[in-house]
Amino acid sequence: MTNEALIAAITGIDAEAQTLTGPQFVETTVPLAGFHAFMKKIKEDPALLFDYLICVTGVDKAENLQMVYHLESTTHKHLLVVKVHSADRVNPVIPSVADLWPTSEFHEREAFDLLGITFSNHPDLRRMFLDDNWGYPLRKDYKDDIHIVSR
């Protein structure tokens, strides 16, 4: 599928999704409310079939916390980047997609551990690498006076 057709198909699913052709991939930013329905649709739509979730990344964008999903279709070989963000920094909640792609269960646990993003409907949301009392080190406002010496 060409980039233009891909953008048209995505806009057809969620009219509020802001889609653009990046230097490498087609990137789309989806509003939080329709996020899970959107992901379900792009996975199951026979024209899109994004069945392979490559990478899930949490990014602290200062004004909000963002999740970035890199997806590939093993049938059609096209790629898509989906972004969703939560403006609430104190108690960020993003719907889990572990029911669609089992691999995301663990990538989401990693994001919960390092960025403190909570995933609703996640089957097993626990800290992964760090202790329960630890802060969220990948947040930009993270301060650790004991372990990090800043110069």
Next chain:
Amino acid sequence: MDELKEVMIANDEIRTDEYLINMGPQHPSTHGVLRLLVQLEGEIVHNVQPHIGYIHSGIEKMAESLSYPQLGHLTDRMDYLSAIQNTEAVALCVENALQVEVPERVKYIRTIMAELSRLASHQLWWCVMGMDMGALTTFFYGLRDREDILDIFEETCGARLTLNYNIPGGVMFDIYPNFQRDVKAFIKKFKTKLPEYERLLSGNVIFTERTKGVAYLSKEDAIAWGVTGPTARASGFECDLRKHRPYSAYDKVQFKEILSDVGDTYTRYQVRMAEMWESISIIEQLIDNIPEGDFALKMKGVVKLPEGEFYQRVETARGEFGVFIVSDGKKNPYRVKFRSPGFSNLFAINHIAKGWKIADLVAIMSTFDLVIPDIDR
């Protein structure tokens, strides 16, 4: 048998209870500090919960305070058996972001070094797999032959494991004058050793009985769990990025993507053995044709990436390795994510090992070829 068991349970003659055991963190077959919490009934595995983080070193956090040329030195230490491919991913990502084209010579050298590294990694996997299954001879054979590759690495860049060889814009040093001669001598020798490997382990009755028809992974499950590399190709998932999204000099060589639709432990073993022949073939096609030219571009002292997001995927010996850089235009990245193949592969183990014996779990972990720093990062 089941009826007898039920009668015995009813008469209170035997009792079966599920119990939990810790496999690791200091277990030889976990190849590092990985702890598996295994739920067992007798010998049957009911559930496997991997507990990771024992050697979590916060590489992604550290990367935020480093410059781009320094990033490669950290990625070397993640999957230390695929050090070349990891640094290649970072170098390619930075080069793509800056839109610079490296000289042809660099592409050839990178590809040859990556395939040598893949051979060394598969050799270590093979010898450790044998050892996990109780065959100690393979360990000596594999390490003996791996030494030749490490000697070539040492002669090229002074290091044997964490090579720091690929840098943004090229490679750290040019190949040494006798590089081609040494690589060809190694290939000639290794071609006689690979059939020896096959004779030693592939046809061994104990080995085949323990691996054939054990622990299936279907293609759909491999995709859903994000399993990549030889592990997924044994299930028929066409995921070889060298073939489907070629980088460096992989578009200039002919090689086969090894695929199978069986997906059991023995097939995962066979796929890696066959991949070694393909790596040999790739090196043979390139080694005599390395073009003349510079081994690195002249880069600025301080590398600054334009604002934006950049992603690069490469095929390491374990599967798909990805680098995701979010840049805000400064000399160090705003956020770096490493998509490591071991991380995704590891969590498919619970799905595969359910219902098999605990001794099979050791074989499954061997064919997944886990490297723990790659998982913990």
